[in-house]
């Protein structure tokens with residue numbers, strides 16, 4: 001079949017809208033008609049070239065849609081199911097899956113980095129040549145074929161344009177607070193960056209009963225947004241930010257600090273903002289090859305913990321449905337995360353808007 005898709009032919013070029021060929025789902029694979037896909041910064045690393053990936057490729061990893069058809073051996077979903085795409089598919093059998101760490105599943109790491117399915121081949125092609133699937137999801141397309149482990153069935157009474165956000169920003173942010181860091185009631189939290197992920201960390205901190213919840217961003221327009229998502233304090237990022245966080249926390253710094261941007265200099269500052277005995281959680285994805293200088297003397301003397309958070313330490317099959325239940329119960333705000341909707345043809349415009357840092361999350365709807 002054919003599918004319209006936003007194709008990235010090589011780094012440092014815009015996305016182009018093309019009609020691609022899409023093979024039917026093979027053993028263990030699922031054909032999904034996408035309804036929406038969020039505009040996440042991680043895809044943009046492909047455009048800048050800081051994430052190396054086989055090209056041409058179809059990016060997009062924060063998608064949701066409806067299952068149209070399944071290949072042989074598919075047991076997790078059936079046609080008609082609403083699914084949120086998981087960019088960290090869990091096989092259920094490997095070392096990590098068996099130890100309750102499905103976000104670290106090892107089975108799909110190789111195929112995902114090669115842009116292919118488990119059998120080593122892609123399902124997409126263009127002008128007779130292979131096109132690679134970013135994250136195994138390739139959601140910047142009307143249709144995609146993905147491993148069944150990438151397709152998490154969810155309740156049908158949530159708009160798919162909202163459900164899509166659960167597949168990256170919400171899982172990453174809320175999960176970082178409640179699972180990776182394990183924030184508890186009354187503990188203090190500071191969050192650097194108020195994009196889709198940072199705002200979701202704020203919501204996770206609210207769910208955990210944290211206080212105070214301090215949001216930091218370079219854009220003053222994020223103040224209202226941050227407060228709407230549960231921040232009790234908002235700080236405009238400047239050279240006084242650490243001092244201001246200490247002042248709010250009786251001089252100590254925050255028990256938990258989250259860096260949601262992936263910028264090494266901000267990660268370094270965020271460590272300073274952590275109270276002795278506290279934890280820095282790195283949530284934002286830094287460009288490959290960058291380094292962060294985290295001083296051992298401070299980490300030892302003040303017994304600070306630094307943790308990486310990958311996909312918010314979530315279990316997609318447990319947590320995607322949970323987060324949508326919380327949304328339906330009014331405990332998670334997802335509608336307000338979507339600041340702008342775009343058509344697929346507007347994808348370059350959507351990324352330009354993301355780069356201004358002025359919006360929460362853009363979503364492409366099909």
Ligand SMILES: [Zn+2]
Nearest residue numbers: 040042168169
């Ligand atoms: Zn993402």
Ligand SMILES: [Zn+2]
Nearest residue numbers: 091094097105
């Ligand atoms: Zn696994």
